[in-house]
Amino acid sequence: DGGITQSPKYLFRKEGQNVTLSCEQNLNHDAMYWYRQDPGQGLRLIYYSHIVNDFQKGDIAEGYSVSREKKESFPLTVTSAQKNPTAFYLCASSPRDRGETQYFGPGTRLLVL
Amino acid sequence: RKEVEQDPGPFNVPEGATVAFNCTYSNSASQSFFWYRQDCRKEPKLLMSVYSSGNEDGRFTAQLNRASQYISLLIRDSKLSDSATYLCVVNMQSNYQLIWGAGTKLIIKP
Numbered sequence: 126d127g128g129i130t131q132s133p134k135y136l137f138r139k140e141g142q143n144v145t146l147s148c149e150q151n152l153n154h155d156a157m158y159w160y161r162q163d164p165g166q167g168l169r170l171i172y173y174s175h176i177v178n179d180f181q182k183g184d185i186a187e188g189y190s191v192s193r194e195k196k197e198s199f200p201l202t203v204t205s206a207q208k209n210p211t212a213f214y215l216c217a218s219s220p221r222d223r224g225e226t227q228y229f230g231p232g233t234r235l236l237v238l
Numbered sequence: 239r240k241e242v243e244q245d246p247g248p249f250n251v252p253e254g255a256t257v258a259f260n261c262t263y264s265n266s267a268s269q270s271f272f273w274y275r276q277d278c279r280k281e282p283k284l285l286m287s288v289y290s291s292g293n294e295d296g297r298f299t300a301q302l303n304r305a306s307q308y309i310s311l312l313i314r315d316s317k318l319s320d321s322a323t324y325l326c327v328v329n330m331q332s333n334y335q336l337i338w339g340a341g342t343k344l345i346i347k348p
Contacts, residue, residue: 183335232280
């Protein structure tokens with residue numbers, strides 16, 4: 126089965142702690158994305174990557190970091206600099222980065238203790 | 239003005255009724271348009287792309303009006319399972335990123 130997996134489903138962060146959200150895809154897609162969704166709002170782009178070893182900041186990159194060492198994987202780290210991290214985090218991929226349809230993983234819900 | 243705007247709803251509609259959503263976008267150079275569906279606490283899933291000529295998929299019809307910069311989604315003979323939030327998505331040609339509306343919540347009542 127081809128698809129996108131995210132883990133964990135729920136994640137709890139303590140004050141001052143960095144946490145990493147996993148995103149893996151076996152669709153052979155070049156482009157991958159991280160979004161944040163807050164209640165009643167649309168998706169906001171955090172980071173995106175067109176190709177391995179390259180990534181770009183989205184609209185709300187502050188307090189987040191990513192890596193793209195493998196085509197299949199695009200982990201997101203929520204650092205202690207992100208002061209309001211409670212949100213639903215969604216990872217997506219598309220064949221290329223040309224405004225095409227994006228396919229999403231099931232999401233990770235991050236809560237601050 | 240937001241780049242992509244939708245009526246947040248909720249739209250409360252009886253089963254079997256027809257419901258229409260509109261979405262406006264600000265960038266006249268936008269090239270790609272989509273409707274996604276998102277169930278509560280789940281990821282968005284593509285419902286349909288929107289083409290210039292309009293397109294239909296079963297009970298769902300999407301239209302694009304470039305002159306007025308809006309897209310619409312029509313759902314006929316609504317089912318209880320249509321209850322969800324419908325997200326309007328527009329591609330900004332300059333950087334190929336997708337811009338997401340906040341969504342319109344639809345509740346179908348028996």
